[in-house]
Each structure stands twice: as structure tokens, then as C-alpha cells.
Amino acid sequence: MQPSARKTWKQNPDAVRGDILRVAISVFSESGLKGGRIEEIVALTKTSKRMIYYYFGDKEGLYRAALEAAYGRIREAESQLDLAGVEPVMALARLVRFTFDHHRENTDLVRLVMIENVHRAAHLSDSEVIRSVNAGAISDLENLVKRGIAAGAFRADLDAMMLHWQISAQCFFNVSNRPTFSALYGDALFRDPEQERLREEVVRTILGYARA
Template identity: 40%
Template structure:
């Protein structure tokens, strides 16, 4: 097994362990037992539990940022670009529940690990930069309002997508609807695109 393969194997298992049990509850012994390596080897690649957890976070955030970058915004109208970004984010979050659990854990820890990562901070800045470009094009053509910034749009998209995973079980218990029911996904996916585009175009269409 190559070094890269070994590290990927460790990160795969560590992602599941941290997502299932949080940072405090995760056990490096358990990760070692479920990989084709040893605890000593894990600490060879990742100096501490903290460093392993940070590597898991960095890989998880890199994946969603790559999904966003794959949207060819320059080839789309501003409205279509926003809709596509929103739908791609929804698809990612609802099919990568471990990512949502990692984000929840890091919020409980007040982002103490995430703040240590220049990689994550740079990746997230680039995501906002893409939205800024799309919004600027829409404002310039008169299609978008100019009083909502890229960070607001990112927040709205993330909030809707995250809610489906973070509140899935309580929502189902209260209202009897599983928000991740496959039959509901096409409608929910379309709804986030509609919400974002409508938000950005509502004042532009009425002239303020």
C-alpha cells in the first residue's frame, strides 16, 4: 500500500469516526482498528488527534469547494449560475451527511480547529469570490438587486441545505416528513434555486 493510499484510508475511517462521535468521543484506537495500519502509523502521518481531525476537516471543505468551482459560471447567465450553485450545494450537503456532522461538531467547539487552517479559510474565500463575480454581473445588467452581498447569498444557500440534514429527525418527528426522502429531493432542489434567484431579482424587477 502506498503512502497516499494509507493516508486516504486513515482519513476515510477518521471522517466516519469523527462524524459519528464528535471530536471528544472519537477514538484513534478505533480508527487504527478499522484501517490497515496501526495507531503508531497514524501518529506518524498525523502528529496528534487534533491534527488528524483538522486534516479531516480540510479534506471535507476542499470537496464542497471543488463542487462549487466545477460550476462553469462564466458560461451561464447570472440567474442560471446562482441557481446551479445553489442546487449543487444542496446536492452535496444532502448526500454528504458526515460533512454536516463535522460542521456541527466544529461549531460546538467554536471553530477552534478550523481557525487554525489557512487552507480552509482560503478555500472559503474563493467560494465567496465566485459568488461575488456572478452577483456583480447580475447587478451590472440590471437583473439583480445591489443590496444583498455574496456572503448573504452563501448563508442562505447553506442554511437551507444544512437544515435538511441537521434537523431531519426532529422535523420528521414533529411533522411526519423525512426531508431526505428521495421522492422529495427534486422539488426541494428546485426550491432552493427558485428562492435564491427570486431573492436576487425581486427588487431589480420592480425598480427598488
């Protein structure tokens, strides 16, 4: 490690760790766990291989931390939506629009999830952090569903987990299957105006599914 890099680490280790994770998310989402190389991550950061192992233990530890960071970002952003302070139907529409846009703008998360599905969620299952932050998301959605049912806005048998599945399925597919969909049918649907139309169609679909 160069003297300047060592000084930066000592002065702001959180910034160094965050920089490593930022690059690791990008590298692993592009190349997967096996294809992603520590040497590439080192070259794109201001640290050394020794420091990466110091923070994360090994390559799998860094991959797991990258997964946790990617999930943490979407859940942190969700927490800023103030859904509890909004009428239930409007709150659900806000959540769907957010999820659609976040997936589209943060494709690294989608690719990491696709890779983790190939690994049958082996690393995700080992992470208490990911389970915790996602449990919080379901809890918030359960509260929203309860409010909507109590207000007569949502159907009485609406299930929060199924609702989460419906939202995730449509917003995730829009990113995960873009290459194959575009190859088969062209990419017109993925241009900005059509994406905005599609987002509102997803909102209407989810609201139609949830409403009383």
C-alpha cells in the first residue's frame, strides 16, 4: 500500500471500506463470484489486497458484504419514502414506482441477485444482515396492508408477502430479462418514454391486485 493510501485508511477506514464495496458490487455483478478477481478490485480502489482481506476475511466474505451493501441501499432508500404518513393506495403506488425506478437505475443489485440464484442463495442464506433488512421491508409492507384493509381500500385477504412478490416480479423482470427480451422483440420498450409508461402500467396492475 502506498503511504498516501495508508494515511487515508487510518484517517477514514469507513470511506476505504465503502470504496471497496462500491467497486466489489460492480465487479461481482459483472463477473460473478468466481469470475470477479480481487486483483481487479484492488486496481480500481485506493487500497491493497491485504486490506481487503483485513476487512472482509476472504473473497467470499467480500462477495457476501457486497450483497449486504446492495440490499442495504434499496432498503435504506425505501425507509425514506414515508409510507406510514401517506394514504394507503397512494403509499402503495409510491412504493411500486420507487421499486421500478430503483431496479432500473441500480442494475448491479439485479445482476447480483441473478448470480445468487445461480448459487441457490448459498451466500445470501448465510447473511443475518440481509435477512434482517428484508424482514423490516416485509414488516413495513404488512403495516401498509393492514392500514389499507382497515380503511376499506385493500381487499381483506391481501397478503403482504404475496404483494411483495408481485411487485418484485414485475420490477425485477424489467431489468433481468431486458437483454433477451430486446433480442427477441427489439429495445423500444426500454427507452425512457416507454419505461415511464410501463412503470405506470405496473402501478395500475399492482393497485388492481390490491384494491378491495
